[in-house]
Amino acid sequence: MSDAETLKRQAAAQALEYVRSGMKLGLGTGSTARHLVDLLALRVKEGLEVVGVPTSEATRAQAEELGVPLGTLDEHPVLDLCIDGADEIGPDLTLIKGGGGALLREKIVASAAKQMIVIADASKKVEVLGTFPLPIEVVDFGVAAIRRGIDRAARAAGCHGLLTLRRRADGHVFVTDQGHLILDAAYGSIANPTALAAELANVPGVVEHGLFINLANRVILAGAGGVTVIDRA
DSSP: OOHHHHHHHHHHHHHGGGOOTTOEEEEOOSHHHHHHHHHHHHHHHTTOOOEEEESSHHHHHHHHHHTOOBOOTTTOSSBSEEEEOOSEEOTTSOEEOOTTSOHHHHHHHHHHBSOEEEEEEGGGBOSSSOSSOEEEEEOSSSHHHHHHHHHHHHHHTTOOOEEEEOBOTTSSBOOOTTSOEEEEEEOSOOSOHHHHHHHHHTSTTEEEESEEOSOOSEEEEEETTEEEEEEOO
């Protein structure tokens, strides 16, 4: 296991210290969340009783294979805890998420949880969001017009950058679990995430964006010096 993966696993292990039997858990998506599901499955085998609500089909498949009991938000509309990774973490625990393409389900699940814990290696903590391209999930109708709308919204919020249609490694267009497309916005710096989020929400055809504001309650960062826990003020 690489050093980066070791750190991710350490953060995931620390997050499990907040999990109790009887909890309904939102299970995140991505490389760090995969470690969480692995470790959670071991706890389940030891007798921990939980129900997981996955944020993607990939997480669902992993959890099912490892024997983690699963449910849906229709069955459990209020979750005790959501644990997920992040692509960037700002000083106020505002996040950029969606690098794995599951931002819509991730945001729905996080919003349904009483608390959200973010797990990451320390490199994901930044002073200003935006170095990681912001994922914006859109419908597959009128993408050129949606792009123009996004550009106008971004300029109104003080952001400028190239929009790139996400593709898979084989060159085919990436399609989310909900059947949508993703435009990755290379803004470089997002000085006012709240303003940008409000502008993007008003663009017809934008389904969701990867700015997670006032959702993370706690961040667990694993670095060379150990594990750090940061709570939102």
